[in-house]
Amino acid sequence: MSRIFSTILITTIGFFLLFLHSPMQVSAQARNINSINVQLNVVQCNYDLMCDAGEVFDSCPSDCEAVATSSTSTPSIIPEAPIQSAPIGGTSRGSEEQIRQSLNMAKDFYAYNFFGNVLLLWTPPRLNEYPLVPSFLQPNPFVRILRSTTGFPTGPLDEGIVVYEGRGTTFFDTDVENGIRYFYSLFVKDPSTGKYSWGSYASVFVSKIMKQNTDTSTSSSNISISSQDKTFNTIDQNGFGVDTSFFDLNLRNSTSSLRSTQTGTMIITPTSTMQYKFLYQSTPLSKWSLLMTFVYQNVLEYLLLILTIFILSFVFVRYVL
Amino acid sequence: MCATVYLSTMYASYAQVMQSSNYSINFDSINSGGVISSSTNYGTEDTLGELSTGDSSSTNYSISAGYQQNDTYFIAISVAPNLTLSSISGIGANQASGTASWNVSTNDPVGYSLYIRSTSSPSLKATTTNSSFADYVPTGASPDYAFTVGAASSTFGFSPEGNDIVSRYKDNGSACNTGSGNNTNTCYDGLSTTDRLISSVVAANYPIGATTTVRFVAGVGSSKIQDAANYQATVIVTAIAP
Numbered sequence: 001m002s003r004i005f006s007t008i009l010i011t012t013i014g015f016f017l018l019f020l021h022s023p024m025q026v027s028a029q030a031r032n033i034n035s036i037n038v039q040l041n042v043v044q045c046n047y048d049l050m051c052d053a054g055e056v057f058d059s060c061p062s063d064c065e066a067v068a069t070s071s072t073s074t075p076s077i078i079p080e081a082p083i084q085s086a087p088i089g090g091t092s093r094g095s096e097e098q099i100r101q102s103l104n105m106a107k108d109f110y111a112y113n114f115f116g117n118v119l120l121l122w123t124p125p126r127l128n129e130y131p132l133v134p135s136f137l138q139p140n141p142f143v144r145i146l147r148s149t150t151g152f153p154t155g156p157l158d159e160g161i162v163v164y165e166g167r168g169t170t171f172f173d174t175d176v177e178n179g180i181r182y183f184y185s186l187f188v189k190d191p192s193t194g195k196y197s198w199g200s201y202a203s204v205f206v207s208k209i210m211k212q213n214t215d216t217s218t219s220s221s222n223i224s225i226s227s228q229d230k231t232f233n234t235i236d237q238n239g240f241g242v243d244t245s246f247f248d249l250n251l252r253n254s255t256s257s258l259r260s261t262q263t264g265t266m267i268i269t270p271t272s273t274m275q276y277k278f279l280y281q282s283t284p285l286s287k288w289s290l291l292m293t294f295v296y297q298n299v300l301e302y303l304l305l306i307l308t309i310f311i312l313s314f315v316f317v318r319y320v321l
Numbered sequence: 322m323c324a325t326v327y328l329s330t331m332y333a334s335y336a337q338v339m340q341s342s343n344y345s346i347n348f349d350s351i352n353s354g355g356v357i358s359s360s361t362n363y364g365t366e367d368t369l370g371e372l373s374t375g376d377s378s379s380t381n382y383s384i385s386a387g388y389q390q391n392d393t394y395f396i397a398i399s400v401a402p403n404l405t406l407s408s409i410s411g412i413g414a415n416q417a418s419g420t421a422s423w424n425v426s427t428n429d430p431v432g433y434s435l436y437i438r439s440t441s442s443p444s445l446k447a448t449t450t451n452s453s454f455a456d457y458v459p460t461g462a463s464p465d466y467a468f469t470v471g472a473a474s475s476t477f478g479f480s481p482e483g484n485d486i487v488s489r490y491k492d493n494g495s496a497c498n499t500g501s502g503n504n505t506n507t508c509y510d511g512l513s514t515t516d517r518l519i520s521s522v523v524a525a526n527y528p529i530g531a532t533t534t535v536r537f538v539a540g541v542g543s544s545k546i547q548d549a550a551n552y553q554a555t556v557i558v559t560a561i562a563p
Contacts, residue, residue: 030396030429030562036421037555040445040454040539041408044549 105197106143109186111204118173118204120145120164122186129191140167142189144196147173147182152203156187156196181205350388394429396562397530406539411475411547416468416540418506420482421556425520426530429562432523435533436516437479440555444512445477445539447550454539454552457511463498464490464508470540475547477540477554478509483533485520506536516559 109122124140146153146160153160163184164171176182183203187196353370374387399422406417427433445454457478459465470476481490482505490508493500497508510517520533535558541547 030394030427032396032398032425032560033557034398034400034423035440035555035557036401037403037553038406038419038421038445038537039403040406040417040552042411042541042547042549042552043408044411044546 106186106188106200109184109200109202111182111184111202113204113206114172116176116178116206118176118182118184118206120171120173120184120186120202122169122200124167124169125188125197127188127190127192140169142167142191143186144189145171145184145186147184149180149182152183152199152201153185154199156189156199158185160185176206178206352388355388394427394562396425396427396429396433396560398435398558398560399424399530401558404537406537409539409541411541411545411549414470414472414541414543416470416538418536418538420534420536422532422534423558423560424530424532425560426527427560427562428525428527430525431563432521432525433560433562434518435485435520436559436561437481437512437519437535438514438516438557438559439512440514440557442514443477444554444556445552446554447548447552450548450550452548452550452552454547456513457509457538459510463496464510466492466495466497466507466509468506468509468538468540470542472542472544475539475541475545476511478511478538480507480509480536480538481519481533482536483520483531485522485531485533487518487521490519509538512554512556 106125107123110120112119112121122143124143126135126138127141128135129138129141143164143166144156144162145164146156146158147163148160163173163175173182181203182205183201185199185201187199189196350368350371352368355366355368357366358364368388371387375385377384377386401421401423404419404421406419409415409417423435425433425435439456443453443456445456447453454475454477457465457468457476460469464480468478468480482503484503486503489498490503490510491497491500492502492504492507494502494504519535520531522531535556537554537556539552
């Protein structure tokens with residue numbers, strides 16, 4: 001009986017072990033994951049040579065600088081060149097002046113904001129005014145430059161102020177006010193016909209920014225920065241300009257060195273004078289630097305002075321007396 | 322005996338099978354017995370007396386030896402590189418687009434489903450500022466056939482392409498969620514932090530698998546000034562063999 005029981009027990013255990021060891025079907029949900037980063041760089045410049053809203057010189061110089069130094073190639077604000085017909089019967093100004101020809105325009109006509117004034121530059125055409133004179137000896141042609149604050153003067157007799165007449169290639173217009181955009185038109189006069197060329201155009205925004213320094217130092221050193229005028233030469237058609245400035249500081253008897261007085265970039269409004277603050281970074285000097293500074297300022301300076309006097313005296317005695 | 326060898330999560334291959342020009346034996350086994358049993362709702366195949374069965378593994382491989390072991394299903398998804406869209410201006414109407422592709426393969430006869438989501442809302446955000454692109458919102462319940470962006474807005478959307486895309490992203494040439502077309506650069510939807518089904522098929526496709534390509538588009542409206550910055554969206558795709 002026990003043998004039968006043992007046989008049954010061993011068989012049962014054997015089957016149980018086989019059951020445990022036999023593989024089973026598995027039907028679980030399989031899953032796999034992958035991730036990526038989608039990256040995009042956005043810049044504030046559409047490179048259309050127009051200083052659009054949102055574009056500033058600092059991030060978009062190709063657009064904003066082009067407009068700031070507008071010249072004959074400025075496409076969007078140059079008026080269509082109208083042909084002014086000669087008045088019937090003439091006028092006191094002379095009808096021949098009012099008929100313009102398409103030849104001999106001045107090239108590269110630029111207007112720059114120059115410390116609150118306007119510097120005009122142009123390249124005149126080469127006219128053979130005197131037939132017997134070689135080309136390179138020909139004088140510059142006569143030009144007339146008109147100025148307006150409302151738009152480009154469209155003709156040599158158009159409304160606007162005649163700011164220059166002559167044979168030069170530059171003109172410094174000082175009769176301008178801060179915070180105003182000026183429009184200049186340049187016309188070349190052909191001496192043989194008395195006619196004027198089509199216009200060359202340039203505009204500029206005049207700004208003169210007064211800096212008022214503010215000392216914000218973390219050290220006890222004496223920082224003294226003189227106020228100075230600052231002119232922004234790059235101002236776009238919206239009247240915004242960006243510029244940077246650097247200042248050199250002289251530090252004497254200081255326990256600190258001042259670094260980087262760069263103001264960074266600044267956007268200004270068209271309106272004239274404004275103030276802004278300078279921030280200075282103060283970095284303590286090492287003992288060695290302080291020692292060298294002391295030696296230089298209190299010893300070496302005088303030694304150099306004595307040496308200079310000695311050399312001069314030697315030269316005087318040796319070669320003069 | 323049959324062995325299933327896993328070569329990583331991406332690729333897998335069965336053990337060697339025998340075949341002739343007319344017949345093939347996918348799985349063979351030397352054992353002492355076995356039987357196929359079934360009831361109304363269930364069926365089972367058991368095998369008795371096999372030798373050298375069980376699981377073994379090394380650093381790079383694992384094996385599940387045993388005749389019935391083959392019924393363990395797997396799903397693999399390829400790894401896509403990060404996608405860098407071309408730089409655009411934040412001023413004026415501008416768009417940037419790019420594609421990323423995933424290949425999904427499974428031996429599961431019930432097929433797979435592929436989902437997509439982002440890890441943030443909105444998805445495309447500047448890495449250093451608070452600026453962002455809004456997630457694309459179709460004008461109706463179905464995806465937009467063409468990617469559009471309002472004049473005063475900026476948005477970020479996606480469009481899936483592939484043979485297994487779900488009906489939501491199929492089109493009839495002018496509208497989505499209708500027809501059976503799979504035109505490129507059509508049927509735009511927005512990402513969210515919730516999984517959205519983009520591809521599905523009810524069949525095993527191992528070893529070739531199926532590729533789903535997702536086109537991502539970021540657009541700036543004509544009057545919108547989008548802050549200059551580097552923007553980034555983290556996108557997660559999940560393949561599930563149900």
